[in-house]
Amino acid sequence: xxxxxxxxxxxxxxxxxxxxxxxxxxxxxxxxxxxxxxxxxxxxxxxxxxxxxxxxxxxxxxxxxxxxxxxxxxxxxxxxxxx
Numbered sequence: 001x002x003x004x005x006x007x008x009x010x011x012x013x014x015x016x017x018x019x020x021x022x023x024x025x026x027x028x029x030x031x032x033x034x035x036x037x038x039x040x041x042x043x044x045x046x047x048x049x050x051x052x053x054x055x056x057x058x059x060x061x062x063x064x065x066x067x068x069x070x071x072x073x074x075x076x077x078x079x080x081x082x083x
Contacts, residue, residue, distance in 0.1 A: 038080040042073060 001009075011019060046065045052058040 038077045039069075039073070042077075 043062075043065055046068075047058070047061045050061070052061050
């Protein structure tokens with residue numbers, strides 16, 4: 001068992017399913033369409049870029065990045081669906 005696995009096991013024992021981690025994907029991942037995968041990846045990379053360590057910082061990053069979604073990103077998302 002890797003060091004990361006041991007750490008995640010310990011954290012999970014304390015916090016259960018209330019963990020924020022970029023290595024965990026949503027339980028309902030199967031609901032995502034191909035544009036969602038592209039946008040999800042883009043947003044995930046942006047939101048976690050500065051490694052938020054509090055829920056408040058994570059929420060602020062999400063708000064900032066949603067505000068910064070522009071036409072070009074939406075165009076790329078739609079193009080990704082057509083590939």
